[in-house]
Amino acid sequence: MRILLAEDDAMIGEVVLDALRAEGWAVDWVKDGAMAATALATGAYDLLLLDLGLPRQDGLTVLRALRADAGNANRRVPVLVATARDAVAERVAGLDAGADDYIVKPYDLDELLARVRALRRRADGRAEPEYAWGAVRVRPATxxxxxxxxxVTLSAREWAVLEPLIARPGRVLSRQQLEEKLYSWRDDxxxxxxxxxIHGVxxxxxxxxxxxxRGLGYRVPK
Known part of the structure; x- marks a missing residue:
């Protein structure tokens, strides 16, 4: 899974970045709303973790523009809003702007990760916390x-290849799509x-x- 983290607080950003990468996810981190909008217009993401109080362009503006842009491939990406704005009106505004879930700072990292996993299950049309194919069982939470x-022990990147394929059997992912789930901007x-x-898996x-x-990519058969 590839995540866009939009967070201007350096300390929070570093902690969240490390936590997300420890789960085996590729993460791109931007520190203002204009950079977030550019990343969403040019990259492919499975989830957006969005702070509302961003400089240059606030998070609500980024979110509303994303949901309104019919030509943006990320238009329907799950969005988890993370913010210190804990007033009910602020939470309602975020959800009405198109957020899928909301978490208030300061938040527990385990709760954050659980909410990320839940949003991905929902996006894949699955409620159960376990994927299965034949004798293979996969529990993303752990x-x-x-x-x-x-x-069976998989490396972090073997896991990153397997999880999106087994989450939706029958769906073909190209090599480029899998690379996007494996690597962030700073990776070679x-x-x-x-x-x-894939050979390792x-x-x-x-x-x-x-x-x-052939000529398309890879899939886990139904």
């Missing part, structure tokens, strides 16, 4: 993976990285789990 009941991307991590969980779709 990053536990089992094969026929036996625990090797030309065969996706193939290497297949070796640990079975060759049939991830299929090649």
């Amino acid at each position: 990053r536990e993976v089992t094969l026929a009941g036996r625990p 991307v090797s030309s065969n990285a996706v193939e290497v991590y 297949r070796r640990k969980l079975g060759a049939g789990l991830i299929e090649n779709q």
Whole structure:
């Protein structure tokens, strides 16, 4: 999963960035609303974590513009608003502007991560906290993976490749789409990285789990 973090507080941003990356997610961090708008217009994201009190362009303006832009590929991306504005009117304004969930600062990191996972399940059309394919079971909340009941250890990037594919069996993701979930702006991307991590997943969980779709990408079969 690739997340855009829009947060102008350096201390909060560093802590949240580390927490999100520790979950194996790729994160791009911007520190003002204008940069957030540019990132949303040019990148592909699975979730936006948005502070309302951003400089240059406030978070509500960014959110309203995003939801109104029919040509933006991120228009329907789940948005978790995180802000110190705890008045009911502020929460209502954020939700009415198109936010999917709301968390008030100072917040507990475990709660933040749980809300991120819940938004991704909702976006994928799933309510259950576990994904399954044959004898493979995946629990995103704990990053536990089992094969026929036996625990399997995946690297952070093997996990990052597997999770979006198994979350929606049958959906094809291109190599570029998978790279976007693996790497943030500051990461170097090797030309065969996706193939290497998919090979690792297949070796640990079975060759049939991830299929090649010639000229298109990869999928977990239904």
